[in-house]
């Protein structure tokens with residue numbers, strides 16, 4: 001790689017929804033996006049998903065973690081070997097436990113092993129050093145969001161919202177000199193997004209998720225319940241802040257009295273209300289929020305966002321981006337930043353006291 005040259009990076013993300021692995025290629029120098037390349041998805045089988053679910057909240061040393069890591073490595077090796085032309089891999093792995101103020105953060109899957117199997121320099125373990133420095137270790141997509149804002153020609157403050165298992169939002173001032181500049185970015189996890197909804201559908205109906213929001217659309221949100229959830233001090237607490245997938249898992253037990261459709265509508269409303277509550281933290285209002293992640297495909301969730309937030313709420317497809325692959329692209333982009341020794345987080349994104357360059361680099365044997 002020329003010191004300042006662009007290269008084709010492959011990124012892979014196994015998110016908190018536990019549905020599967022996303023992979024996508026980006027041509028970048030770690031500053032700007034030159035081109036988007038091919039992408040692919042590999043769902044986990046029900047057995048694989050069960051092995052991962054059994055390891056949630058557990059830490060290295062636990063046999064369940066080793067079993068989950070094997071599943072994650074195998075699924076990635078299978079999916080990533082379909083790609084050609086990549087010069088570096090950014091491998092996020094699967095977050096099993098996230099406790100930045102306590103035991104740390106842990107993404108399972110061995111990047112050194114993938115480097116050998118795929119014969120590709122691999123950047124991985126993106127979050128540990130940020131947490132070691134006193135940051136939240138999440139969210140890490142914001143530096144990519146900044147590059148995207150420039151890529152789409154934004155000139156006014158805007159936000160990217162990712163609705164995965166957990167929600168996370170990045171407020172961006174695209175006029176800032178760069179993502180490292182003070183005031184360029186403010187990012188935080190907004191609250192639970194799809195995870196409680198998925199858990200509800202799984203527990204009550206044996207389904208993986210509320211497809212196209214069909215169940216929620218047939219119900220009515222319990223606004224008193226939504227308001228009671230939003231009274232949790234977590235929502236008013238200023239950023240930095242990040243969540244573990246199961247931090248709000250108890251919500252579904254509290255909804256026991258509601259019929260299925262009303263419970264689903266209520267959880268969609270909680271996800272949207274969490275985002276709306278996050279607006280108090282914005283350094284300046286935004287006129288547009290671009291939504292990525294699976295939640296953008298849930299019309300009830302999108303309608304709830306539009307009802308609660310006085311800004312245009314559009315899926316990222318409205319500006320020509322791919323909302324299924326944006327996080328995989330983010331880790332491709334971040335891999336190149338790590339190779340180039342550029343920062344991957346900042347006080348405004350994870351609360352780290354200074355700029356942090358995360359990630360380990362593993363190279364295949366010559």
Ligand SMILES: Nc1ncnc2c1ncn2[C@@H]1O[C@H](COP(=O)(O)OP(=O)(O)OP(=O)(O)O)[C@@H](O)[C@H]1O
Pocket residue numbers: 013014015016017018019162163164165166167194195197198208209210211212213292293294295297298327
């Ligand atoms: N057509 C759809 N209708 C409703 N919900 C959907 C649809 N497609 C996806 N989803 C929701 O989006 C989830 C997947 O989202 P995504 O892939 O963005 O999450 P993730 O990357 O695993 O999570 P995270 O961003 O938290 O790491 C699914 O589990 C489901 O809840």
Ligand SMILES: CC(=O)N[C@H]1[C@@H]2OC[C@@H](O2)[C@@H](O)[C@@H]1O[C@H](C)C(=O)O
Pocket residue numbers: 015016095098105137138139140141142162164165166167168189242243327
């Ligand atoms: C610890 C962890 O894996 N966090 C994820 C999770 O999923 C969404 C939200 O919570 C976000 O903070 C983060 O992922 C995205 C990719 C990020 O780091 O930007």
